[in-house]
Amino acid sequence: MTPVLQDGCDTLPKLFLKKTAERGDRIAMREKDFGIWQSYSWSDYRARAFEIAYGLLALGLQRGDVASIQSEDCREWLWTDLGILLAGGVVNGIYPTYQMRQVEHALTDSSCRFLFVEDEEQLDKYLAIEQQLPLIEKIYVFDWRGLRDFRHDKVANIEVLYELGREFGTRNAGLVESIVAAGCGDDLAALVYTSGTTGMPKGAMLSQRYIIFQTLLAPDQLLFSADDEILTYLPLCHIAERVFSGWLPIAHGATINFAESPETIAQNLQELSPTYFFAVPRVWEKFYSRITTAMSEATWIGCKAYDLALAAGLRRADKLIAGQALSIADKVGYALADRLVFRNIKKILGLNRAHSAASGAAPISPSLLRWFLAIGIAIDELWGQTELGIATTCHQGLFQFGTVGRALPGTEVRIAENGEIIARSAGQFSGYLNLPEKTAETLVEGWIHTGDVGVLDNEGNLSITDRLKDIIITAGGKNITPSVIENELKFSPYISDAVIIGDQRKFLSCLIMIDQENVEHHAQTHSVPFTDYRSLCARPEIIALIDGEVRHVNAGFSSVEQVKKFRLIDVLLTAEDEELTPTMKLKRSYVSAKYKDLIDSMYVQ
Amino acid sequence: MSAPLLQMRNIETYYGPIMAIRGVSLDVNEGEIVAVLGANGAGKTTLLKTVSGALDSNKGQVLLDGEEIQCRDPDWVARKGIAHVPEGREVFPLLTVAENLAMGAYNRSDKDTIARDLEAVYEYFPALRSVQRKMAAYLSGGQQQMLAIGRGFMARPRLLLLDEPSLGLSPLLVQEIFRIIVRLNSEQGMTILLVEQNANVALQVSSRGYVMEVGGMVMDGPSDKLLASEDIKEFYLGKKEVGVRGRRRWKKRKTWR
Numbered sequence: 001m002t003p004v005l006q007d008g009c010d011t012l013p014k015l016f017l018k019k020t021a022e023r024g025d026r027i028a029m030r031e032k033d034f035g036i037w038q039s040y041s042w043s044d045y046r047a048r049a050f051e052i053a054y055g056l057l058a059l060g061l062q063r064g065d066v067a068s069i070q071s072e073d074c075r076e077w078l079w080t081d082l083g084i085l086l087a088g089g090v091v092n093g094i095y096p097t098y099q100m101r102q103v104e105h106a107l108t109d110s111s112c113r114f115l116f117v118e119d120e121e122q123l124d125k126y127l128a129i130e131q132q133l134p135l136i137e138k139i140y141v142f143d144w145r146g147l148r149d150f151r152h153d154k155v156a157n158i159e160v161l162y163e164l165g166r167e168f169g170t171r172n173a174g175l176v177e178s179i180v181a182a183g184c185g186d187d188l189a190a191l192v193y194t195s196g197t198t199g200m201p202k203g204a205m206l207s208q209r210y211i212i213f214q215t216l217l218a219p220d221q222l223l224f225s226a227d228d229e230i231l232t233y234l235p236l237c238h239i240a241e242r243v244f245s246g247w248l249p250i251a252h253g254a255t256i257n258f259a260e261s262p263e264t265i266a267q268n269l270q271e272l273s274p275t276y277f278f279a280v281p282r283v284w285e286k287f288y289s290r291i292t293t294a295m296s297e298a299t300w301i302g303c304k305a306y307d308l309a310l311a312a313g314l315r316r317a318d319k320l321i322a323g324q325a326l327s328i329a330d331k332v333g334y335a336l337a338d339r340l341v342f343r344n345i346k347k348i349l350g351l352n353r354a355h356s357a358a359s360g361a362a363p364i365s366p367s368l369l370r371w372f373l374a375i376g377i378a379i380d381e382l383w384g385q386t387e388l389g390i391a392t393t394c395h396q397g398l399f400q401f402g403t404v405g406r407a408l409p410g411t412e413v414r415i416a417e418n419g420e421i422i423a424r425s426a427g428q429f430s431g432y433l434n435l436p437e438k439t440a441e442t443l444v445e446g447w448i449h450t451g452d453v454g455v456l457d458n459e460g461n462l463s464i465t466d467r468l469k470d471i472i473i474t475a476g477g478k479n480i481t482p483s484v485i486e487n488e489l490k491f492s493p494y495i496s497d498a499v500i501i502g503d504q505r506k507f508l509s510c511l512i513m514i515d516q517e518n519v520e521h522h523a524q525t526h527s528v529p530f531t532d533y534r535s536l537c538a539r540p541e542i543i544a545l546i547d548g549e550v551r552h553v554n555a556g557f558s559s560v561e562q563v564k565k566f567r568l569i570d571v572l573l574t575a576e577d578e579e580l581t582p583t584m585k586l587k588r589s590y591v592s593a594k595y596k597d598l599i600d601s602m603y604v605q
Numbered sequence: 606m607s608a609p610l611l612q613m614r615n616i617e618t619y620y621g622p623i624m625a626i627r628g629v630s631l632d633v634n635e636g637e638i639v640a641v642l643g644a645n646g647a648g649k650t651t652l653l654k655t656v657s658g659a660l661d662s663n664k665g666q667v668l669l670d671g672e673e674i675q676c677r678d679p680d681w682v683a684r685k686g687i688a689h690v691p692e693g694r695e696v697f698p699l700l701t702v703a704e705n706l707a708m709g710a711y712n713r714s715d716k717d718t719i720a721r722d723l724e725a726v727y728e729y730f731p732a733l734r735s736v737q738r739k740m741a742a743y744l745s746g747g748q749q750q751m752l753a754i755g756r757g758f759m760a761r762p763r764l765l766l767l768d769e770p771s772l773g774l775s776p777l778l779v780q781e782i783f784r785i786i787v788r789l790n791s792e793q794g795m796t797i798l799l800v801e802q803n804a805n806v807a808l809q810v811s812s813r814g815y816v817m818e819v820g821g822m823v824m825d826g827p828s829d830k831l832l833a834s835e836d837i838k839e840f841y842l843g844k845k846e847v848g849v850r851g852r853r854r855w856k857k858r859k860t861w862r
Contacts, residue, residue, distance in 0.1 A: 121855035529630035
């Protein structure tokens with residue numbers, strides 16, 4: 001296998017040493033402390049990573065040993081990530097939303113020796129299952145608040161590890177450098193547990209080569225450079241945020257900014273206005289809903305201006321999509337619309353400085369992409385998965401919505417006989433930990449069976465139809481791809497997520513999760529009385545509202561593809577609930593099983 | 606079942622530019638005690654003031670027996686049969702106990718029934734009988750609270766609004782006051798809308814409850830169900846699991862299920 005190199009380096013630690021030395025005091029990351037942004041330079045990043053690396057070495061970490069990080073995104077996450085890698089260890093990111101059972105699995109399955117937790121809340125999850133985890137030798141806590149009087153042999157403040165690392169580092173100067181130099185592309189670097197919709201999550205093994213391969217995305221496929229500011233808000237355990245906030249900035253030098261919490265993304269975005277913004281479809285849908293709701297109660301003049309501007313924007317967008325040349329009138333109309341309306345919208349969203357925007361990790365509705373293009377935000381769709389990394393990208397300036405673009409150089413994509421997309425690349429994953437059968441199912445003769453079904457056009461553009469296992473075969477024998485319908489439903493500001501049901505059934509039905517904020521707002525403006533979320537979902541007016549949205553979507557589909565009945569999920573779900581993935585998508589199989597009675601009620605004669 | 610005695614529908618009330626209640630709906634049926642729980646600043650008092658007319662709502666309706674009563678003067682609302690026992694008692698300090706109680710019956714003219722009700726108040730609150738001639742300012746906190754409730758009762762309202770009757774009282778006095786509230790309800794058939802921070806007592810005496818947070822309702826249900834809810838236990842009753850370390854600083858995420 002030919003080596004995969006970024007700037008002459010075949011591993012992330014080598015690249016990190018080289019780049020941090022070059023960048024010195026340039027700002028690497030910012031995070032708020034008590035509401036004030038604090039900056040950390042590349043030298044700080046390096047210094048902290050070294051302390052952690054030496055600390056772990058002092059504790060006896062051997063090459064290939066696993067250390068886990070169980071935390072929300074924060075500066076220590078990345079410092080620890082690199083610290084573990086510099087010492088030759090393997091990083092296992094654990095979702096802070098995981099409950100005890102899942103934490104236990106991720107720690108036991110990976111034979112984890114060292115655990116890093118964010119705070120006392122995450123620590124308590126470990127303490128509750130301490131007896132089942134004899135392999136864990138030490139636990140370090142990033143945020144020691146509330147633990148001053150706490151004493152435990154294995155648990156310590158992260159400061160203790162820094163101190164240990166500083167002391168061990170002075171006595172063993174050059175040790176980390178020599179360990180890094182001995183590393184190679186085949187070394188295991190990270191474990192990423194995929195949010196398994198059925199059964200326990202599987203630990204995908206990612207090598208150093210995988211990481212370096214992902215850093216090659218920029219600058220050719222993604223316009224990502226040292227001047228970029230990015231906002232870090234998706235879980236770093238998830239491969240997408242790891243690529244965008246972990247690996248790409250190390251390779252290319254962008255500055256990352258940590259969102260304060262998942263609830264403050266909108267405010268943080270506004271104050272930072274990042275230049276490169278990656279989001280999952282749910283976030284883009286939320287932005288769209290916010291603007292349309294705001295417009296629905298704007299003044300008459302405001303509404304008129306928005307309608308006119310959007311018409312001009314859509315005219316231009318449609319020409320761009322069709323690949324036609326823009327007339328002078330189009331350009332002038334758009335320039336005017338941008339100056340008067342779109343610029344403000346982009347400012348409100350915090351996207352006025354964004355030169356690039358990308359969407360990935362789930363399919364997105366083409367109508368949504370068209371709307372964003374109309375207001376001047378061209379979103380590039382990416383496609384990939386944990387096993388493959390980011391595998392295809394749309395090229396800037398081409399607006400072929402519905403496709404996820406072409407395979408990266410070094411990545412081959414094919415369609416298997418059953419329609420499944422198979423792919424292989426120089427940077428693919430190395431199998432699932434402890435699961436040879438699962439690995440053999442996914443990795444067949446070197447090709448990764450992605451589980452997605454899709455089509456390749458003559459130019460090599462890939463379009464994703466759906467997940468293979470999600471394709472619905474109705475009782476009438478018709479094949480239906482639910483995600484297309486679901487995405488159109490989610491385009492409604494009142495629908496946050498939807499799951500189409502209909503396998504082996506007479507007709508399609510749907511479970512819908514409403515968008516709390518917008519539906520509550522609608523209820524309030526239309527005097528629909530309700531008390532809590534459940535009573536809101538039960539209001540006939542709200543059911544009628546959603547019914548209208550469903551009918552609207554149905555109009556665009558053939559009769560068999562239309563949703564004949566639907567039910568609302570009347571429990572307000574949070575990231576801690578098993579119904580949702582960490583990126584807040586409904587899990588189809590889990591939801592279908594959990595709400596079986598509700599689903600059956602739609603098929604009662 | 607007949608229509609609720611009091612219905613609030615999508616009420617929005619502002620204090621200047623600040624929306625103190627954002628879309629609240631609530632029902633009180635004839636003859637029941639309904640509790641509204643919530644932390645400081647949740648909008649509980651605003652809610653009662655909106656019902657009694659002390660504050661005007663910007664949006665939504667308050668219906669008493671199907672008739673709209675929002676945004677009317679408080680005296681008009683009082684004549685319609687709503688008595689408000691405000692937070693912090695607000696008795697007339699320079700009037701005697703008897704005079705305070707007579708003020709409660711200001712809108713009534715039938716001397717016989719007034720005398721009977723006055724007797725009833727002294728029976729429920731024997732402590733007031735002995736201080737009849739005393740100025741209200743000289744009463745203890747507990748006596749003042751009793752007086753305030755008694756004054757509300759003297760109006761013989763269809764609906765009694767009680768704003769934090771437990772405020773500043775000793776646990777023993779709280780028990781006593783609430784015993785009397787329950788008796789007013791069961792013996793006199795008084796319908797009561799009760800606002801409280803003391804979730805434990807409030808849920809024990811009420812048949813249904815609502816939970817308010819930052820101006821909106823987050824949960825409602827029969828009181829026994831609320832008492833059993835995990836979130837209510839942790840955030841209102843202070844019965845959190847101590848966890849493995851014996852102490853816990855972090856808070857669970859509220860789900861209101």
